[in-house]
Amino acid sequence: MGRGRKRGGRGGGGRGKQAKPDEYRTDLIEKSDMKNERFFAYYKAQKIVPQEEWEDFLEALRTPLPTTFRVAGSRQIAKSLNQTIKDVHVPLLSDVTFEDQKLPPPVQLPWYPDGLAWQFNISKKVLRKSPEFKKFHSFLVFETEVGNISRQEAVSMLPPLFLEVEPHHTVMDMCAAPGSKTAQLLEALHAQDTLTSTSIPSGLLVANDSDYKRTHLLIHQSARLPSPAFMVTNLDASNYPSIRLPAPSGASRKDQLLFDRILCDVPCSGDGTLRKNIGIWKHWQPNDGNGLHGLQLRILQRAMKMLKSDGRIVYSTCSINPVENEAVIAAALESNPEYHLVDVSSNLPELKRRPGMTSWRPTADKSISSTYDTYEAFIAANPQAAVSTKLTSGHWPPSNVHELNLERCMRIYPHLQDSGGFFVAVLERKSTELKTPAQARERKRMAENVEPLEPGTKKPRLESEPESSSIPVDLTTDIVDQPATDEGGGGGANGSGNGSGNGSFKEMPYTFLSPLDPTLLSCISRLRLTPEFPSSNVLVRNPEGDVVRSMYLTNDLIKQIILANDFTKIRLTAAGTKVFTKQEGGKGMEAQYRILGEGLPVVLPYTTSIITGKMSVLRHLVMSHYPLCTSFEESFRPVLDSLDLGCHIFRFPPGELDGASLTHDLLVPIWKSGVSVSLMVDKKAKNALSLRVFGVEVPPSMRDRKTNADGDKVALGGELVTTVELEGEAEAEVEMKGDETMLVDVEVSPEPERVVVQAL
Numbered sequence: 001m002g003r004g005r006k007r008g009g010r011g012g013g014g015r016g017k018q019a020k021p022d023e024y025r026t027d028l029i030e031k032s033d034m035k036n037e038r039f040f041a042y043y044k045a046q047k048i049v050p051q052e053e054w055e056d057f058l059e060a061l062r063t064p065l066p067t068t069f070r071v072a073g074s075r076q077i078a079k080s081l082n083q084t085i086k087d088v089h090v091p092l093l094s095d096v097t098f099e100d101q102k103l104p105p106p107v108q109l110p111w112y113p114d115g116l117a118w119q120f121n122i123s124k125k126v127l128r129k130s131p132e133f134k135k136f137h138s139f140l141v142f143e144t145e146v147g148n149i150s151r152q153e154a155v156s157m158l159p160p161l162f163l164e165v166e167p168h169h170t171v172m173d174m175c176a177a178p179g180s181k182t183a184q185l186l187e188a189l190h191a192q193d194t195l196t197s198t199s200i201p202s203g204l205l206v207a208n209d210s211d212y213k214r215t216h217l218l219i220h221q222s223a224r225l226p227s228p229a230f231m232v233t234n235l236d237a238s239n240y241p242s243i244r245l246p247a248p249s250g251a252s253r254k255d256q257l258l259f260d261r262i263l264c265d266v267p268c269s270g271d272g273t274l275r276k277n278i279g280i281w282k283h284w285q286p287n288d289g290n291g292l293h294g295l296q297l298r299i300l301q302r303a304m305k306m307l308k309s310d311g312r313i314v315y316s317t318c319s320i321n322p323v324e325n326e327a328v329i330a331a332a333l334e335s336n337p338e339y340h341l342v343d344v345s346s347n348l349p350e351l352k353r354r355p356g357m358t359s360w361r362p363t364a365d366k367s368i369s370s371t372y373d374t375y376e377a378f379i380a381a382n383p384q385a386a387v388s389t390k391l392t393s394g395h396w397p398p399s400n401v402h403e404l405n406l407e408r409c410m411r412i413y414p415h416l417q418d419s420g421g422f423f424v425a426v427l428e429r430k431s432t433e434l435k436t437p438a439q440a441r442e443r444k445r446m447a448e449n450v451e452p453l454e455p456g457t458k459k460p461r462l463e464s465e466p467e468s469s470s471i472p473v474d475l476t477t478d479i480v481d482q483p484a485t486d487e488g489g490g491g492g493a494n495g496s497g498n499g500s501g502n503g504s505f506k507e508m509p510y511t512f513l514s515p516l517d518p519t520l521l522s523c524i525s526r527l528r529l530t531p532e533f534p535s536s537n538v539l540v541r542n543p544e545g546d547v548v549r550s551m552y553l554t555n556d557l558i559k560q561i562i563l564a565n566d567f568t569k570i571r572l573t574a575a576g577t578k579v580f581t582k583q584e585g586g587k588g589m590e591a592q593y594r595i596l597g598e599g600l601p602v603v604l605p606y607t608t609s610i611i612t613g614k615m616s617v618l619r620h621l622v623m624s625h626y627p628l629c630t631s632f633e634e635s636f637r638p639v640l641d642s643l644d645l646g647c648h649i650f651r652f653p654p655g656e657l658d659g660a661s662l663t664h665d666l667l668v669p670i671w672k673s674g675v676s677v678s679l680m681v682d683k684k685a686k687n688a689l690s691l692r693v694f695g696v697e698v699p700p701s702m703r704d705r706k707t708n709a710d711g712d713k714v715a716l717g718g719e720l721v722t723t724v725e726l727e728g729e730a731e732a733e734v735e736m737k738g739d740e741t742m743l744v745d746v747e748v749s750p751e752p753e754r755v756v757v758q759a760l
């Protein structure tokens with residue numbers, strides 16, 4: 001009988017929250033509830049928009065936000081899927097009527113590069129009832145689940161675009177969770193990826209958040225674009241410790257890692273999100289923003305200290321309050337006069353924006369009966385306020401406000417382009433002697449020469465970075481190896497219960513394997529990888545360096561960082577990407593390692609053995625659950641018979657079959673057991689693949705079908721289903737039809753862990 005193997009228990013499946021079926025529409029709400037006299041009085045006093053626009057501004061704030069999404073993934077994958085949306089879905093949605101109303105099809109956001117972002121404005125009811133939109137909705141849900149589409153507010157897509165990340169950049173996302181912008185940054189770091197394989201960028205992305213639980217959202221999000229150049233930390237950004245690099249040869253002091261690009265998407269009051277977070281209407285008051293100004297400023301100031309001399313910072317909030325925006329920028333420029341605001345008015349020309357404000361009138365008075373021109377006027381009117389409120393002179397415009405070019409900040413208002421409210425500012429250091437034309441040329445040369453690392457390519461060495469890329473650690477100005485504290489409203493190690501209580505953390509250590517480690521060598525050999533596989537960059541998560549279960553791959557830079565820092569003090573929650581996992585053998589068989597779905601694009605450039613299959617083989621693998629080797633078409637059976645037990649990679653070239661079409665190479669990991677082969681992608685990915693290529697969902701397996709009144713599983717025809725044990729590591733579900741036993745479903749170990757369906 002069955003061995004009672006638990007389903008889905010291995011590795012947690014690597015997926016975050018499931019997308020809700022109705023996530024493509026914001027709630028419809030009563031307009032009469034959308035008012036707040038404090039909000040009106042405050043923003044009128046700020047003259048946030050010209051008087052004649054006030055009603056349009058309010059009307060937009062009271063209208064549900066359209067649905068926006070971005071075609072995600074590395075550039076080539078995204079372009080390919082985008083073409084499908086344009087060529088297949090939009091034409092199907094272009095002439096749809098519902099209850100005598102013509103429905104508008106999805107449209108591209110005019111300012112998003114390559115037309116990769118879309119918007120549509122369809123009610124939930126229509127999404128449920130119109131067959132055409134229902135189908136499109138299913139497509140979006142499936143593609144979102146496998147990570148090819150990112151449901152993201154239009155304005156939230158802006159900061160990564162202004163950061164202009166390139167694959168050789170060292171990038172820091174200081175307040176990263178839940179990670180929609182992190183995903184965009186990672187995509188830019190991986191701009192060199194091809195349709196089927198992941199490049200190994202020489203730069204890196206550190207995604208940080210002070211909320212421990214939320215850092216796990218980051219890990220899930222980023223698993224959609226697995227990267228050996230990705231790290232997640234859980235620290236207070238306002239107090240972010242210096243990350244060290246190994247000392248350059250001949251020097252005794254370690255260098256400090258500085259960043260080419262830093263995103264400060266800081267915690268904010270969020271009043272720009274009123275269109276979807278309608279609760280804000282009820283509670284809004286000016287102290288929401290007043291109280292965050294200090295933390296926002298400290299985070300930005302810390303970023304300014306961690307930036308390379310020729311680096312760039314983008315500061316953003318989803319608030320329209322100048323106290324959280326221009327006031328923070330002005331105060332940061334005051335304390336770091338070597339910085340300036342960059343004029344990006346010619347970037348994204350189709351984006352409608354307003355210039356940053358140069359005058360604003362803070363108040364701590366909840367009823368907004370008065371606002372104040374200057375801090376002095378505020379204190380004169382409220383003598384206790386200096387101690388009883390969090391307002392400081394920094395909340396007001398400084399006296400030299402007109403020298404700061406605050407109008408170079410960008411304000412996005414809902415009525416301009418039917419979006420949320422948002423604020424973005426781009427900061428760089430003013431030109432110094434360090435930024436000579438020769439250096440600029442050198443940086444440009446480096447940027448242009450970045451190639452994806454193909455097997456055999458010499459990897460870039462850290463020492464070859466220009467000198468300005470790292471400076472010696474200055475113990476007097478920087479916080480070195482400080483465990484994060486709760487100071488500043490965020491605090492490191494927040495809400496996890498995972499700290500040891502003595503200033504160090506209990507994260508599992510990151511231990512690099514010796515490239516001669518026998519288990520690693522055997523894994524490389526069984527998986528038929530080339531000698532160029534970067535085996536010295538493989539790590540495991542235990543102090544002994546034992547290969548217990550999973551192996552992760554990092555790039556050179558992350559390896560150097562891990563070796564040079566004390567991660568009992570800096571909480572590192574993830575580094576690199578998981579590539580191999582152990583698979584226990586069946587009876588009498590030794591354990592093997594297999595390539596994880598998420599690791600495949602990274603490992604692919606180093607594989608020597610890829611089995612090519614036809615569309616009919618793909619259809620059988622997709623439509624069946626654990627198909628028996630004997631059930632494949634006869635011409636393919638000898639290929640299957642010749643395969644060793646274990647992990648293999650199958651390639652399906654573009655092709656057509658009975659109206660179904662595969663437009664690009666598809667590469668997937670396969671597991672061959674004694675009796676069957678199975679596609680090592682999970683249910684959702686399989687469904688997405690099936691819908692995209694064959695236009696139908698995968699038929700439910702017996703396990704997904706109903707049980708009868710006695711709790712027994714029944715097949716679609718109502719027959720009893722039972723489980724029998726087969727040879728090796730397989731078990732089968734069989735349908736009992738009278739005396740006849742029919743095999744309906746075979747389960748083989750292992751179960752797939754994660755999804756990567758790319759290259760379509």
Ligand SMILES: C[S@@+](CC[C@H](N)C(=O)[O-])C[C@H]1O[C@@H](n2cnc3c(N)ncnc32)[C@H](O)[C@@H]1O
Nearest residue numbers: 175176177178179180181210211236237265490
């Ligand atoms: C506006 S959200 C970031 C959204 C994110 N950038 C995205 O695009 O998905 C702000 C984040 O800052 C985090 N946070 C709050 N205080 C912090 C601090 N002191 N240091 C680091 N992160 C902080 C919050 O946990 C929250 O996840």
